[in-house]
Amino acid sequence: MPFRTRAAVSGAVLATAAALLCPAAAAAAPAETGWSAAPAPGDGAGPGAQHRPYFYLEGAPGTVMNDRLSLSNPTGRAVTVRLHSSDSGAWMALAAKEVKVPPRTRASVPFTVTVPRDAAPGGHPGALIATSGGKGGGRAAVPVHLRVTGPTLSALTVENVSVRGQGDAAVIRYTLVNRGNTVLTPRLTVRADGVFGPVLRRAARTLPLALRPGQGVDLTEKWPDPPGLDVVDLRLTVTARGGAHGSASASYAAVPWGATAGAALALAAGAGGL
Incomplete structure (x- = not known):
């Protein structure tokens, strides 16, 4: 405001x-x-x-x-x-x-x-x-x-969704933006699906914040047990009073560090033998 x-x-x-x-x-x-x-x-x-x-x-x-x-x-x-x-x-x-x-x-x-x-x-x-x-x-x-007084508009968007591994865990980063003209208290749902099915399901929960009209906030979600080897499609969905609804997705390729290091060594060895 x-x-x-x-x-x-x-x-x-x-x-x-x-x-x-x-x-x-x-x-x-x-x-x-x-x-x-x-x-x-x-x-x-x-x-x-x-x-x-x-x-x-x-x-x-x-x-x-x-x-x-x-x-x-x-x-x-x-x-x-x-x-x-x-x-x-x-x-x-x-x-x-x-x-x-x-x-x-x-x-x-x-x-x-x-x-x-x-x-x-x-x-x-x-x-x-x-x-x-x-x-x-x-x-x-x-x-x-x-x-x-006046007509109210509830509108909410999810932007800049990304996933980054941190050791054995991962961090989901995203931005919420209030595109309407009334204060909103968002509810967030998180789901992720890998090659072989669901890998993450978090039911809708109310976030501890009140977004003013035009305000955007950068937020994070901790993911303590992501798959070690998979290609994941992650989707975040937010809702708020007044019919506000927004969603966005991102892809996450989980590859074990050992496999990555082994592939790199194999490539290096192959290059050295040429």
Whole structure:
């Protein structure tokens, strides 16, 4: 996913000077020092609009969305809070990077989310992080669930398959490339057939990786007991959610080292007798 860092937008940080007569909402992420951070109450009268446990934003590539972070300080002293974003938060721009919240006051910090035009459809988690410095400082993280709308394409290819012997074993090398626009978790199946039948069967298993759109990774498979003398056709097949499917093959000629050395000596002897 190509993230684009944006400069902070201009805009005033809104502070509510009224005393906080009740504790902060349960949706808030409290810091150890008493202040808390949470999504600002949304529009509407329902409890879901007033107390949001996290931000949820949805839009197509190229969309610009706005929301507000609420910082509550019920204590008797002012608190300076620093703000930044993480993960898909690289698409976020805060109106302020540092906010001083007076005692018994709530500050509202606007921010925007700009979805890149080449953003892949699907979920993109992020967070707004608030920290207060000094002795006894605290930290709070407010999740941001961003969903990019649009059609998804799942496509996966296997490339550059090769087999190379290493002593009595062999190593299978290959490259996986995500050709679609959604994150994929591949499943790999390995099979190999020699002159006299099957020599390797590995059932489909999930690989411990998540391929981003356009990403390619070089991987290896250990083959501890390949045939000592055979000509093998190897095939790798990968699948992933959404119908992604790819396969590729390679040939492997297994010849014992002794036979190779003997043939070389015989050729050398024949050449010497000429």
